[in-house]
Amino acid sequence: xxxxxxxxxxxxxxxxxxxxxxxxxxxxxxxxxxxxxxxxxxxxxxxxxxxxxxxxxxxxxxxxxxxxxxxxxxxxxxxxxxxxxxxxxxxxxxxxxxxxxxxxxxxxxxxxxxxxxxxxxxxxxxxxxxxxxxxxxxxxxxxxxxxxxxxxxxxxxxxxxxxxxxxxxxxxxxxxxxxxxxxxxxxxxxxxxxxxxxxxx
Numbered sequence: 001x002x003x004x005x006x007x008x009x010x011x012x013x014x015x016x017x018x019x020x021x022x023x024x025x026x027x028x029x030x031x032x033x034x035x036x037x038x039x040x041x042x043x044x045x046x047x048x049x050x051x052x053x054x055x056x057x058x059x060x061x062x063x064x065x066x067x068x069x070x071x072x073x074x075x076x077x078x079x080x081x082x083x084x085x086x087x088x089x090x091x092x093x094x095x096x097x098x099x100x101x102x103x104x105x106x107x108x109x110x111x112x113x114x115x116x117x118x119x120x121x122x123x124x125x126x127x128x129x130x131x132x133x134x135x136x137x138x139x140x141x142x143x144x145x146x147x148x149x150x151x152x153x154x155x156x157x158x159x160x161x162x163x164x165x166x167x168x169x170x171x172x173x174x175x176x177x178x179x180x181x182x183x184x185x186x187x188x189x190x191x192x193x194x195x196x197x198x199x200x201x
Contacts, residue, residue, distance in 0.1 A: 003037045004060050004067055011040065011060060038062070043069040051188040052076055081187055088190035092182045096195045100175035103199045107146055108167045115147040118164050126161045130154060170200040 002012035015031040025034060033039065040060045048055055053073050060067045076084070105119045116122065129141055133154050141157060143150045152160070178195055185193060 001031075002040050003033050004040050006036055006038055009059060013037070038067040041066060041068045043071070045071050046073055048073045051186075051191065052081075054080065085185075085187045085190060088187060089182055089185065092185075092190060092193055092195060093179060096175055096178040096182070099178075099195055099199065100171050103174075104168055104171040108163055109201075110163070113147065114145050114150065116145045116160055116164065118167055123161070123164055123168075126157060126164070130157055130161065133157075167200055174198045174200065 001015065003015070003018060004011040005013060015027075015033070018033055018037060019025075019027055019031075022034060027034075038060075045055045052075060054076055055071050056074050058070045058072050061070050062068075105117075107115050107118050109115045129143075132138075133141060138154070140151055140153050143152045143157060143160075177198060182190070182193065
């Protein structure tokens with residue numbers, strides 16, 4: 001609830017602010033404003049284009065004994081447009097990077113349905129197995145994929161590592177494409193931009 005001090009026009013005021021300003025008075029519960037203050041009823045904001053306009057609250061108006069909010073629509077200044085655009089672009093850049101991480105670490109599915117993890121830990125583990133197997137003369141390994149156990153030759157495991165590497169690179173390429181597209185957006189385009197397209201399956 002917000003109040004208006006009718007004589008001074010001070011607005012908005014909260015019940016706490018009114019009580020502080022009138023310490024000599026006692027207030028009932030629930031709160032009731034003393035004489036000289038008016039409760040201001042909420043009113044809906046007018047329709048506007050947020051890409052070119054902003055809504056500004058003006059002084060409340062009284063009609064029929066009821067005080068209500070009043071609004072006006074003003075054009076965004078060049079500085080406001082620039083600030084809004086910078087905020088939208090920062091949001092999109094962060095969202096694209098978060099999406100890249102989600103897809104990058106979400107795993108790789110092969111045509112036969114085998115699914116393997118693609119986190120940095122998964123990649124390091126596979127690389128280590130390949131290197132150690134070659135030194136030890138091992139020709140096949142038991143491999144625990146996300147979809148279940150497999151027996152793979154070292155060549156097959158190298159193919160898995162290559163597929164993960166290509167997947168990770170495709171994710172970074174998609175992120176870069178989004179970042180470069182975001183850089184040239186207008187405010188209206190930024191607010192409508194979808195970062196969910198263009199990622200590897």
